[in-house]
Amino acid sequence: MSSGKVIEPPPETKRKPGQVKRSVRRLESKAKVDGSAEYIHNLSLPGMLYGKIARSSIPHGKIRSIDAAAALALEGVHAVITGEDVRRLIPDPYYGPAFHDQPILALEKVRYVGEPVAVVLALDPHVAEEAADLIAVEYDPLEPVFDEVAAAKAGAPIVHDILKPAATFPDLKHLEGQSGTNVALSSRVRRGDLERGFQESDQIFEHTFRNGKVIHAALEPYVTVAEMAGPDALTIHTASQSPSFVRSEVSRLLGWPENRVRVRTAFLGGGFGGKLYIKLEALVAACTLLVRKPVRIALTMEEQFYTITKHGATVRVKTGVKNDGRILAREVETWWNGGAYADIGPRVAQKSGLTSSGPYDIENIGIDSHAIYTNEPPAGALRGFGVSQVVWAYESQTDIIARALRIDPLEFRRRNILREGRPHATGMLMSDIDIDAILDRLAERMDWDRPFDHGSGPIRRGRGIAIGMKACVAPTTSVAMVNIYGDGSCGICCSTVDMGQGSDTAMAQIAAEILGLSAESIRVIHPDTDVTPYDMATLGSRSTYHMGNAVRRAAEDARTQLLRMAATALKTDMEELECRDGAVIARSGARMTIRDVMVARFAMQAGNIIGVGSFIPPYEKPDHDTGQSRQITPFWMLGGAGAEIEVDTETGRIRVTKLVNVGDAGSAINPEIVERQLIGAGTMQFGFTVFEEMIFSEGQVLNASFADYKIPGMLDLPHDLTGELVEVPHQHGPFGAKGIGETGMFCVSPAIGNALYDAIEVRVTEMPLTPERVLRALREAKDQPLGSDE
Amino acid sequence: MTKTHRRTIRFKLNGRPAIAEIGTHETLVEVLRRDFSLFGARESCGQGLCGCCTALVNGTAVSGCLYLAAFVDGAEVLTVEGLGSGNELHPIQQSFIENCAFQCGFCTPGFILMTKELLDRHPHPTTDEIRHYLSGNLCRCAAYPDIVRAVKAIAER
Numbered sequence A: 001m002s003s004g005k006v007i008e009p010p011p012e013t014k015r016k017p018g019q020v021k022r023s024v025r026r027l028e029s030k031a032k033v034d035g036s037a038e039y040i041h042n043l044s045l046p047g048m049l050y051g052k053i054a055r056s057s058i059p060h061g062k063i064r065s066i067d068a069a070a071a072l073a074l075e076g077v078h079a080v081i082t083g084e085d086v087r088r089l090i091p092d093p094y095y096g097p098a099f100h101d102q103p104i105l106a107l108e109k110v111r112y113v114g115e116p117v118a119v120v121l122a123l124d125p126h127v128a129e130e131a132a133d134l135i136a137v138e139y140d141p142l143e144p145v146f147d148e149v150a151a152a153k154a155g156a157p158i159v160h161d162i163l164k165p166a167a168t169f170p171d172l173k174h175l176e177g178q179s180g181t182n183v184a185l186s187s188r189v190r191r192g193d194l195e196r197g198f199q200e201s202d203q204i205f206e207h208t209f210r211n212g213k214v215i216h217a218a219l220e221p222y223v224t225v226a227e228m229a230g231p232d233a234l235t236i237h238t239a240s241q242s243p244s245f246v247r248s249e250v251s252r253l254l255g256w257p258e259n260r261v262r263v264r265t266a267f268l269g270g271g272f273g274g275k276l277y278i279k280l281e282a283l284v285a286a287c288t289l290l291v292r293k294p295v296r297i298a299l300t301m302e303e304q305f306y307t308i309t310k311h312g313a314t315v316r317v318k319t320g321v322k323n324d325g326r327i328l329a330r331e332v333e334t335w336w337n338g339g340a341y342a343d344i345g346p347r348v349a350q351k352s353g354l355t356s357s358g359p360y361d362i363e364n365i366g367i368d369s370h371a372i373y374t375n376e377p378p379a380g381a382l383r384g385f386g387v388s389q390v391v392w393a394y395e396s397q398t399d400i401i402a403r404a405l406r407i408d409p410l411e412f413r414r415r416n417i418l419r420e421g422r423p424h425a426t427g428m429l430m431s432d433i434d435i436d437a438i439l440d441r442l443a444e445r446m447d448w449d450r451p452f453d454h455g456s457g458p459i460r461r462g463r464g465i466a467i468g469m470k471a472c473v474a475p476t477t478s479v480a481m482v483n484i485y486g487d488g489s490c491g492i493c494c495s496t497v498d499m500g501q502g503s504d505t506a507m508a509q510i511a512a513e514i515l516g517l518s519a520e521s522i523r524v525i526h527p528d529t530d531v532t533p534y535d536m537a538t539l540g541s542r543s544t545y546h547m548g549n550a551v552r553r554a555a556e557d558a559r560t561q562l563l564r565m566a567a568t569a570l571k572t573d574m575e576e577l578e579c580r581d582g583a584v585i586a587r588s589g590a591r592m593t594i595r596d597v598m599v600a601r602f603a604m605q606a607g608n609i610i611g612v613g614s615f616i617p618p619y620e621k622p623d624h625d626t627g628q629s630r631q632i633t634p635f636w637m638l639g640g641a642g643a644e645i646e647v648d649t650e651t652g653r654i655r656v657t658k659l660v661n662v663g664d665a666g667s668a669i670n671p672e673i674v675e676r677q678l679i680g681a682g683t684m685q686f687g688f689t690v691f692e693e694m695i696f697s698e699g700q701v702l703n704a705s706f707a708d709y710k711i712p713g714m715l716d717l718p719h720d721l722t723g724e725l726v727e728v729p730h731q732h733g734p735f736g737a738k739g740i741g742e743t744g745m746f747c748v749s750p751a752i753g754n755a756l757y758d759a760i761e762v763r764v765t766e767m768p769l770t771p772e773r774v775l776r777a778l779r780e781a782k783d784q785p786l787g788s789d790e
Numbered sequence B: 001m002t003k004t005h006r007r008t009i010r011f012k013l014n015g016r017p018a019i020a021e022i023g024t025h026e027t028l029v030e031v032l033r034r035d036f037s038l039f040g041a042r043e044s045c046g047q048g049l050c051g052c053c054t055a056l057v058n059g060t061a062v063s064g065c066l067y068l069a070a071f072v073d074g075a076e077v078l079t080v081e082g083l084g085s086g087n088e089l090h091p092i093q094q095s096f097i098e099n100c101a102f103q104c105g106f107c108t109p110g111f112i113l114m115t116k117e118l119l120d121r122h123p124h125p126t127t128d129e130i131r132h133y134l135s136g137n138l139c140r141c142a143a144y145p146d147i148v149r150a151v152k153a154i155a156e157r
Ligand code: FES
Pocket: B042, B043, B044, B045, B046, B047, B048, B049, B050, B051, B052, B053, B054, B063, B064, B065, B066
């Protein structure tokens, strides 16, 4: 019953350039320049109420009373909702990916300044805002604790009386926390014999490095809108990086099956790890269910500072070396300031702990990494999951050691780096890596062998390098569907969220390569848990590798079905056929468009071919006591950075004149987008290194706005700013690709810190390297310390 | 709430006559999204410090998050949605695409309108002039080098 037309191929059927490894422009380019790109930020629903959050004004205390009378009396206020109202709807209203420790609205206690205590709902956002200020809360203050090292000690004020592990993710199943302390997690790595390593060392170096808290400051604020979908189902529209997690967590809270909760996202105006797990979703869902009307809550920029931050951290590194420059032993202990709620902090502590001995081949290693509760805003993921904090520490020390041994810092690294086949600290054998190539590229781009002019007079110049690594998070699952429609056009259903990293484009390229289509012709359907399959989340540079593989498999499945149908129509064997140029082409030269195949199969332009693919990489849980595992990660992320700076020794001000960021992307799916990821991440970390810092006083953020918290702008950028790809293909990556969204963050801080030392021979161990810190260090080195202003 | 004063404003929006019932405390960006479903100007910092909410009022860039809607009575307002003609993109928009001058795109309309003001006033700016003129617009994705190239490409035409 075949009605397919068999067309002779045109004389010169030219192969299009490949769809992968091509710098395809973002599919949504036009929508992003004409104002039509969809963000959840744009969404309003008929009859929608605006919610405004009233927040705690103290860092730690018992709630004595909440008086909402004045707020409720304000004309136009629809409702005021408190933690007790939420508890009537959800008996156990605590959420979180690692611990179920965060109440939807504060119950009994508050644990940080800015914690949500009540919500006002009104048709007019201005009314909601005014009423939120009228809510009067009385507290019995408790002693707070802010410093992560102090909070870890016995006798510190306790932030959580009981710890409730979530056991959601397989890699966090072992979480137990230590009740009666502020330690949410302590993870360990042990390899070799640390004590002997130090004994056999010629010299031992020990330093402690610190960094303060910073924030994501995505320009699209956190925003969630929810509505009833019939009497017993919910739709949540949210600017989230993890729609699948939002669905399962909201379902769990409500005690509903997942199929009654629909979560959808659109483009995100930046995410950077902030929009992960639950942020506003549980709160907005609860409000919607309580009032049975659509509710929207969008945060202001100021409120971002009270929602989620990057971890402040204290990192102690002790390293033993031989005089010939071999590292024999390294001990690293890190205290992560997780703030009042765990969020994903325990995973940050565990994952970045695992690699905190650095990309070095060291026989004797001891690593301890502690996630600590304090009375500051919660800390979570921020583009790198803690890696940039530990790289800041170990690469600053690497520089110190190299200089002490009088070995060129680049050469010192060469003598110690991990190479293919060698065991990592966790015991996993390194594969698909080439750190030498990264060092070579750094040497070349930094002109490392050329003599460097350090300047004289008040302006001094310096240069520095650093390398760093991360183990991509594991184990995580991605599922994708590729849908071929009756006319031969194609859509991809996947829950990867495009927040600017270009995942829509990359996924289209992967499917296009397999189906013989052009990437530009493919439509990527945005996450909607009613439509798009499960994905763990868009985080940790995992999407290209994991979802890329799922999409590849889904496209292969669709291609198999398509070729089988075409083989029937053409009365030939599947093996004779391939997908190319939007058609199925036989070795004989016969050709059918995809639409022809569909018409042949379904007798008209109708039907679907649905290809499905899922991907979960192999993983072996690390041993609880030693952190050893044969398969800790699907792929290693490696990068390096080099910086040249000028320091004004009279003001302490640093000007970065050159910043080179090298990253191993495997075989890049879209080289131009990848280079821009490196530059974007490098610029962000440059801000964290040189000026970004949340300033706290008794738990209160003193600079919670762009007026006082500066992020990098046009005029701050190094004039010479590049992202450099090193391509070491990964055997299991889709077309050899690895993830790289975070790699540009790793090494910028120590590269700049090392350049600072090179310029002024003073080591600053705490980030950011503000003029004040640099000047104080300079004056201390000269024995003329600056007075303190306290 | 302090007594809300309402009034009617008439203005030109992207070349067409427009009328809106507004509260005198409401900002331009609120009214654009609520009454005209225009989302290109969007609020981020809410303090006049990032440029995401930029609109042109009588050819001058304003921060729509602070600029009261009442002030546009009788004025000409241009948003990014009105920049092209029909289905044709404006050359600035085209150049932003060609130079990949955005990642998440949230800041992009603001940069484009600021560029429009710049080029209307100084058709051939130097790289330094471009940087200074656009220094009030922030991009957390840090597409800055590409934005400068996109503007430069038109300035050199
Ligand atoms: S939102 Fe108006 S300038 Fe930032």
